[in-house]
Amino acid sequence: MAKVLLKDIGQHVGQEVTIRGWLYNHRSSGKIQFLIIRDGTGFIQGVMVKNDVGEEVFSLAQGLTQETSLEVTGHVKEDDRSPWGYELAISGFEIIARAEDYPISLKEHGVDFLLDHRHLWMRTPRQVAIMRVRDSIIRAIRQWLHDNGFCLIDAPILTPAACEGTTTLFETDYFGEKAYLSQSGQLYMEAAAMALGRVYCFGPTFRAEKSKTRRHLIEFWMMEPEMAFVEHDENMDIQEELVKYVISQILEHHKQDLAALERDVSRLEKIPNMKFARITYDEAIDFLREKGHDIKWGDDFGAPDETALASHHEGPVFVEGFPAHIKAFYMKPHADRPDIVLAADLLAPEGYGEIIGGSQRLDDLDLLLKRIKEHKLPQQAFEWYLDLRRYGSVPHSGFGIGLERLVAWICGLDHLREAIPFPRLLNRIYP
């Protein structure tokens, strides 16, 4: 008997097959039962008729509970009455393990309850769709980077000091010395870019901030490309191409998942063929002041500011040329205007906020030393980083993509916690 995955069930119409999975839902009538079975790759409606399987099998099936694991044998048929297009006319089944009192019903649940049961919540169709899209987003980014000459370089997770020195770090004990969980692999990528030219890292990052909004996670995944001999404008060109490639790949391969998520794809479909808007920080401030926002030159954007800027554009928008004092120490100043830096944030449309932050890096040793002092950073911890400027410094640029924000935008999620399998949130580390 052929053991078949549900994603391939269409190739077995007319055949007797065996499937293995879990009971998603069960409806019964006096002499006919409907068993909705999922196996991780798809769903199918199993139909069991009392006259076909006999009294004993039929009554055993009556007592099946939600999420009981099963091996089911039957005849595959096309049928429009099934929501999945195919049906299995069940001839027999075996219980692998009976589930007791499954907590997640098909009705609505609250956020707190679902997060406490994330390990089971994952089984629901919506969450499965998100995880599949997430997987493909990661693959698409890797594919594009690989095709464009980038080499994957893994950055360390345990680090001796703050990479950027600003945000709060998770402290841990490193054989009697203080160590910190990485909040960025960027500085290490700069070293790697001097070795291999074009590199990137992809790993978890940790921010011990008391952030409690839909746009924040304590632990999230970031992709950080870094490129030697690439300057500010080309940096943005590369980001734009990468984002367009990812969107087009997901639209091509995940129509069904996006439909399951009830994602309106009409706005996404325009992205690959459009030119991303680029505005300067100066223009952004003027625009926001015209709109009545309480902001002046030199201020950083708040969430409502970002939303206003993004909603004024149909697609993603780059904001470039930020005041130096609100940005990180390693960013290169503009040649004619030393008060601003060659940095750009990419804001996603539809209120999803900043998905990429990038900049050209400061390649001048003396200026970098000065910035480290200004930011009151321990110079000794950055000696290796300063070496990159001592031994053949070159212009270079890079950026960081927040994976979960990209997933949330593409899937149309209203909270980042659904964009990662096991979210770490403020005061929540279970399960």
Next chain:
RNA sequence: UCCUCAGUAGCUCAAUGGUAGAGCAACCGGCUGUUAACCGGUAGGCUGCAGGUUCGAGUCCUGCCUGGGGAGCCA
């Protein structure tokens, strides 16, 4: 840290200061095409915790705890 909302059955929610209820899930029964099936029945509660006001508190007051949404910060 601040602002704001909430906490009642396993889950989602009701209940003018006056005997704590429904739907779903569980269990029992009915139904040959169900689509979060439907119909009938059974069981299920120290109303987040601690005080207070009151003849009487799920409801009003105070404090605490837990969680949601937002701000700041960021990807």
